[in-house]
Amino acid sequence: MKKVFSKPESLQDKNNSYCPGCGHGIIHRIIAEVIDELGVREKTIGIAPVGCAVFAYYYWNFDVTEAAHGRPPAVATGIKRCLPDRVVFTYQGDGDLAAIGTAEIIHAANRGENITTIFVNNANYGMTGGQMAPTTILGQKTTTTPNGRDAKRDGYPLKVCELLSSLDGVCYIERVSVSTPKNVLKAKRAIKKAFENQLNNRGFSLVEVLSQCPTDWQMTPVESVKWVDEVLAKTFPLGVYKECMKK
């Protein structure tokens, strides 16, 4: 019998600890499938973030290190410069990448580090219970914006793709979502490209993934994917922000 579907080798055979409807599981799987398809599992080193996805290393079936909150791009730089023929990627949330680690991501991108960053934007701090993130949209209620994010008090949502695409060291920036099967397939194409760029020594690639967090958004999984499409993607439009195929 022909096998048409199976678990990627880059995923371990384990139940994950994510909430029902969470986007992390989908994104983990996409990364695992891409690494399998590119045949680089045995030379991949991932960097897990602080936050819900810290346990990513229990789910992926390749070498993974932790990094301090916000520091994955610096750790990835250290690894990639020492082992340039390995595939190095960071997996970071919005608090990690766009708040406490803003300096690290901007400078790694601007140096043109030949690494891949998967930036998971779910518009709040998930692990710590749903506080305002740099990417929380105006009016969005969180545990630290109980009446909704107010631009006067809390500032504006930070648009990472728009910001980083102005940097000369950056090769490829795209924003995707995992809200529908169609969007999942698009996300996979983008993530694959981001890894291929690294294999072709093209410099820094980042894919921002709008991801649903039903628990902290206090929505059902179905409501949360709808909210990604109808609300979140208005502030963070999907699409390619930069693509330069320089060698």
Next chain:
Amino acid sequence: MKGNIAVCEGAIDAGCDAYFGYPITPQNEIPAYMSRRMVELGRVFIQAESELAAINMVFGAAVCGKRAMTSSSSPGISLKQEGISYLAGAELPCVIVNVQRGGPGLGNISGSQADYFQATKGGGHGDYRLIVLAPYSVKEMYDLTFLAFDLADKYRIPVMILTDGIVGQMMEPITINSELRINNSELKKDWKLDGCKGRGPRLMRSLIMEEGGLEKHNWHLKEKYDEIKKNEIRYETDFTDDAEIAVAAFGIAARICKSAVKKLRQEGFKVGLIRPITLWPFPEKVISDVAAKSKKILVAEMNMGQMVEDVKLAVNGKCPVEFLGAPGGAVFSEDEIIAKIKKL
């Protein structure tokens, strides 16, 4: 050779694969020199965007089993503490050089010894130790940096070179010790992450959430620290056999005290010197032994009194302990030491 350059040469000869730094006075010669030498040697050099980035790049290099170093000066070392705690938790070997300057705050750029507490008592959050080496000459800047890489690999621990702006800027001729050999760089490092070819995937972490897991890990660290205490205490003594007054000092302060003690000996005073070379592990036993046969111990430090607390613990009441301090980037002269000892 300048002290700061001797650090670089010691690191290069010890096989340092990667250096990550950030500008701050008085350690600027180190990143400047490394930017040329490391690149010439085909090794990794990066001027990081921040001290935090630099120490986390060290983390990355150490994770893949490479010999890595960073350097800074006091305010910069404060910024690195987060990373140092993670390195200690994940048991990653590396070398961190602190060319101390006056503090607190931005302080000044004069040499100082005010970071003794920070270096020896933890510095970052959590229960951990660093091996702390205190060179007092340009030659020791070379030798101890070389040694630091071996100790780091042997025990999987961050090692700090705690020096200061004076030793860093000082110029002296040095002879490279041809007997120094790299010992532990070929250790198997069967924990390093370099891709899981031919083996199962590996994980490097300092987050240990399993029931009782962190307690067990910390007891394991304690065992390692006890082993280091047993094997790695280093110190130097001058004239302590018959000393009535013993001076305890480290780094540049010991250099000044050493010539004061020599002069006093020539005048017939029974004075000796204990110079801890490892500030952690601290040479408690020799201090306790000297205290048992001395009338007084004088601790001289370029701070408001930090190592004196460890000396008092070691002396444990066996004799009185006096203190001479010079905080805020001040230096005491040989004559001041001599006058102080004569008064005791």
